[in-house]
Amino acid sequence: MTVVFDTIFAAGQWVQTERAGGKTIGLVPTMGFLHEGHLSLVRRARQRCDRVAVSIFVNPMQFVPGEDFEQYPRAFDRDLSLLEREGVHAVFHPDVKEMYPLQPVTSICIGKLGELLCGGSRPSHFRGIATVVAKLFHILQPDRAFFGQKDAQQAIIVQKMVWDLHFPVKIEICPTVREADGLAMSSRNVYLSPHDRAEATILYRSLQHAENLIRSGISNASRIEQEMQEMIRAVAAAELDYARVVDPESLEGMRQIDGNVLVAVAVRFGKTRLIDNMMITAEKRERK
Ligand code: PAF
DSSP, X not given: OOEEEOSHHHHHHHHHHHHHTTOOEEEEEEOSSOOHHHHHHHHHHHHHOSEEEEEEOOOGGGSOTTSSTTTXXXXXXXXXXXXXXXXXXEEEOOOHHHHOSSOOSOOOOOXXXXXXXXXXXXXXXXXXXXXXXXXXXXXXOOSEEEEEGGGHHHHXXXXXXXXXXXXXXXXXXXXXXXXXXXXXXXXXXXXXXXXXXXXXXXXXXXXXHHHHHHHTTOOBHHHHHHHHHHHHHTSTTEEEEEEEEEOTTTOXXXXXXXXXXXXXXXXXXXXXXXXXEEEEOHHHHXXX
């Protein structure tokens, strides 16, 4: 049976009971409108932990002014039945007043990591994410928390926050789940018109192109970035935000590829901004 909590108090009581019974807790934090990507995190959490909690909360603090906070797709009843089917034990579904009863004066400052890549066009986004994730960790006290590789920058920032602030939680990063044509699953894909949906495969195609170049021995990062940018700019509906080859720890750009790299793209289709990435390991390159 899946229990639903909309208060921090009720969630805390559940946590206490489970902990007293010696159960480990896995947390999958989400903003709802669930898809197979989220469900893959839930399945991993079910394998790794005795109890699985999923939070569904569209966090206003991670939307910058003018973004789609109000329009962000919400479908709680549908989400709940998907989670019941997956055997999720608890769903935490607070409203904004419950999570932010007062204007917060404290937040998690991320520094440079939050300014690079997506932080360039979404300045306070990662501060909002780190702050809400820290709150969720305090409320649900998970042993493990599960994030998708699709949001690579978010995953890296959460991992660093956990190390820096000694949260007693293990972060697990799970592979990106893709549609048959390669488009990474995202709740925002529903915004795309059929035409833009077809064109949106450019994100994955540009990543595959970068991977092929790297595997073929090209190590000049700016040449790879340029080729990706040209591919994306050739798609009429696509507006490039970035296509970068970066260090997977620092997210800083590089001249020569040496070791593991993260290739990351962000592209707008009208008002819809999509992201995707690929981690390319040194071994993968050497094999070629
Ligand atoms: O990835 C998301 O859905 C959100 O950024 C998260 C981690 C649930 C925080 O609001």
